């Protein structure tokens with residue numbers, strides 16, 4: 001992240017492009033909802049009507065995230081990120097970069113592992129009751145189990161990294177009082 005030479009506190013905060021900000025917050029709502037519903041489902045008894053209905057919503061949200069990340073990643077790679085007005089320090093800079101890369105990796109891994117779990121297990125792949133996503137995998141129970149384990153492990157990683165990400169955003173805003181949150185608003 002570079003610093004804008006000669007920038008003063010009167011200079012407006014450089015922000016991510018509008019498309020990047022919209023995708024960030026839209027995906028944040030979708031992914032946090034998918035996480036909460038997925039977590040809740042893991043406590044419900046298998047086969048109940050409530051679990052099935054909630055899992056349908058969960059899968060629909062997750063597949064939406066998969067489509068959106070396919071749009072968001074190329075935008076990020078072509079537009080990059082805005083410059084920073086105040087230097088962040090090497091440690092914070094690399095910690096933030098590392099967290100963002102891991103979040104991008106999980107935003108791809110989680111829906112893919114979820115898709116493979118459902119497709120290889122021969123289960124439904126609904127999108128909000130409107131249509132079914134194509135199932136491109138043959139029935140494969142061992143693959144279903146491996147993908148489900150990756151999905152579950154990925155969820156633990158996401159709780160931890162997302163927790164850090166949100167706490168870091170609050171710390172920047174409330175204690176460091178810098179531009180970090182403003183860059184995404």
Ligand code: HEM
Pocket residue numbers: 031034035036037038039040041042055058059060061062063065107110111112113114115117118125148151152153155158
């Ligand atoms: C951003 C995307 C997603 C996130 C954050 C997410 C998160 C979670 C979480 C936290 C759980 C509960 C923990 C577990 O048992 O694994 C879960 C379960 C599950 N997810 Fe996802 N998921 C996502 C996408 C998907 C997609 C796209 C599908 C399928 C199309 C899917 C299918 C499932 C299924 C079937 C379960 C239940 C697994 C079981 O209890 O055996 N998920 N998900």
Ligand code: HEM
Pocket residue numbers: 024027028029031032076081096100101103104107162165166169180181182183184
């Ligand atoms: C309440 C929830 C959230 C808050 C307050 C928040 C806040 C922020 C802020 C302030 C930035 C800009 C950081 C910077 O410019 O250095 C950012 C970037 C980012 N956020 Fe979030 N975020 C939230 C949820 C999420 C979720 C759920 C995800 C995905 C799982 C996510 C993934 C990312 C990624 C990958 C970036 C880097 C953007 C880039 O450089 O392309 N965020 N977030």
